[in-house]
Amino acid sequence: MFEIHDLHKHFGSLHVLKGITCGIAKGQVVVIIGPSGSGKSTFLRCLNLLEKPTGGTIYVDGVNITDPKTDIRRVRENVGMVFQRFNLFPHMTALDNVAFAPLRVLHLSKDEARERALDLLVKVGLGDKADSYPDQLSGGQQQRVAIARALAMRPKAMLFDEPTSALDPEMIGEVLEVMKALAEEGMTMVVVTHEMGFAREVGDLVLFMDDGIIVEQAPPEIMFNCPSHERTKAFLSKIL
Amino acid sequence: MTFRWDILFRSLPYLWEGAQMTIRLTTTAVGIGFVIGTLLGMARICQYKPLRTLAAVYIDFIRGTPLLVQIFLVYMGLPQLLSFPMPRLTAAILALSLNSGAYVAEIVRAGIQSIDLGQTEAALSLGCSNAQVMRYIILPQAFKRIIPPLGNEFIAMLKDSSLVSVIALEELVRRANIVITRTYRPFEIWLGVAFMYLIMTIAISRLVAYMERKLKVDV
Ligand SMILES: Nc1ncnc2c1ncn2[C@@H]1O[C@H](COP(=O)(O)OP(=O)(O)OP(=O)(O)O)[C@@H](O)[C@H]1O
Numbered sequence: 001m002f003e004i005h006d007l008h009k010h011f012g013s014l015h016v017l018k019g020i021t022c023g024i025a026k027g028q029v030v031v032i033i034g035p036s037g038s039g040k041s042t043f044l045r046c047l048n049l050l051e052k053p054t055g056g057t058i059y060v061d062g063v064n065i066t067d068p069k070t071d072i073r074r075v076r077e078n079v080g081m082v083f084q085r086f087n088l089f090p091h092m093t094a095l096d097n098v099a100f101a102p103l104r105v106l107h108l109s110k111d112e113a114r115e116r117a118l119d120l121l122v123k124v125g126l127g128d129k130a131d132s133y134p135d136q137l138s139g140g141q142q143q144r145v146a147i148a149r150a151l152a153m154r155p156k157a158m159l160f161d162e163p164t165s166a167l168d169p170e171m172i173g174e175v176l177e178v179m180k181a182l183a184e185e186g187m188t189m190v191v192v193t194h195e196m197g198f199a200r201e202v203g204d205l206v207l208f209m210d211d212g213i214i215v216e217q218a219p220p221e222i223m224f225n226c227p228s229h230e231r232t233k234a235f236l237s238k239i240l
Numbered sequence: 241m242t243f244r245w246d247i248l249f250r251s252l253p254y255l256w257e258g259a260q261m262t263i264r265l266t267t268t269a270v271g272i273g274f275v276i277g278t279l280l281g282m283a284r285i286c287q288y289k290p291l292r293t294l295a296a297v298y299i300d301f302i303r304g305t306p307l308l309v310q311i312f313l314v315y316m317g318l319p320q321l322l323s324f325p326m327p328r329l330t331a332a333i334l335a336l337s338l339n340s341g342a343y344v345a346e347i348v349r350a351g352i353q354s355i356d357l358g359q360t361e362a363a364l365s366l367g368c369s370n371a372q373v374m375r376y377i378i379l380p381q382a383f384k385r386i387i388p389p390l391g392n393e394f395i396a397m398l399k400d401s402s403l404v405s406v407i408a409l410e411e412l413v414r415r416a417n418i419v420i421t422r423t424y425r426p427f428e429i430w431l432g433v434a435f436m437y438l439i440m441t442i443a444i445s446r447l448v449a450y451m452e453r454k455l456k457v458d459v
């Protein structure tokens with residue numbers, strides 16, 4: 001699904017991603033962990049070109065998205081993203097948030113878009129909140145709407161950037177449940193998170209990033225029980 | 241020295257017609273200014289550098305020169321340049337609209353820039369084009385936010401529109417001058433005119449406050 005080769009990203013003189021190479025297969029759930037500032041978000045945002053890489057190549061489903069000739073919008077239609085701070089559109093109801101992209105990007109009819117949106121809201125357990133505005137919803141509910149919004153494009157892969165970090169502890173579970181269900185359906189997912197329970201239970205592969213590189217990658221049981229690098233051990237001992 | 245209420249009252253209908261012209265002028269100018277300002281405000285922050293510079297130069301020119309000079313430029317300068325006659329009303333509306341556009345542009349720009357970048361990113365990540373992001377996500381939110389400063393611009397324009405009296409357009413101030421040359425009662429008339437402006441500006445701020453409340457409810 002994703003083939004990343006020698007990916008670099010500079011912000012001016014700041015070298016944030018220093019050559020990342022990895023592959024993510026269809027249906028795989030990849031969890032990215034690492035200290036703050038290590039470049040996790042930047043890496044994730046390169047995968048749908050919200051950040052423009054300054055070097056290297058990324059293939060998404062066989063398409064070279066770092067080729068300037070590639071239509072970025074096509075790529076983004078196929079790769080959904082969920083943000084730490086939800087970023088729901090505050091001037092639209094939950095239903096309109098979810099129906100927005102099918103209506104405006106896929107040009108479905110109003111009825112089709114709303115039907116698809118309602119189905120997705122039901123799926124994330126918010127069928128009864130269709131007419132609520134984002135500020136009338138709890139953080140956990142907002143994030144579930146945001147997931148539904150991304151799913152409304154029927155993407156081939158989903159990116160999650162610390163989807164539960166802005167949530168009160170009691171709401172984290174409901175969001176992780178939705179993500180878990182998604183993983184079980186076979187969705188390809190790349191998840192930056194500090195939820196090690198989720199990583200263990202749902203993750204197929206864990207990437208440990210530090211200082212702009214992938215220091216270590218392994219299945220969760222190996223990563224968490226017998227990491228091979230000192231930096232990984234140091235990081236895990238702090239958070240586990 | 242007595243305050244001649246009777247003279248003021250007798251002049252009121254005539255002055256009121258002038259006030260109506262003032263209202264029409266202001267509404268039209270801010271209306272057109274809003275369209276110009278929205279386009280300019282977007283141009284001011286677009287990707288295309290020449291357009292950005294052009295917008296900035298226009299805005300600086302308007303904001304850095306007196307409205308009075310702009311009115312003269314439009315009323316007397318343009319006809320000379322293009323050699324066609326410029327009716328007073330057209331000149332007044334044109335000058336005030338061009339002026340308002342520059343101020344509205346800065347309001348719109350600030351409004352657009354006040355919208356969280358996350359909104360743009362979310363919309364882009366769904367596959368939207370930049371134009372769609374602007375139209376469906378940024379502008380609807382920005383317009384709500386700029387209602388109070390737009391109200392202020394409206395009030396400022398209402399007061400500044402009195403300047404077009406210099407090209408003999410019969411709005412409120414011009415008519416006051418005419419009444420005074422007939423009655424020789426400047427104090428009564430100018431005080432009356434001041435109150436008419438005050439009533440209009442208070443009405444506008446009330447309306448703006450009402451709209452603000454109204455729009456907050458459903459957000
Ligand atoms: N738009 C930007 N301009 C300049 N520097 C940036 C920008 N975005 C990120 N950075 C820098 O890049 C580095 C990596 O940031 P990034 O957000 O990818 O880290 P992260 O691993 O996601 O951290 P966190 O766990 O805090 O979210 C940081 O030093 C950050 O300051």
Ligand SMILES: [Mg+2]
Binds near residue numbers: 040162
């Ligand atoms: Mg981050």
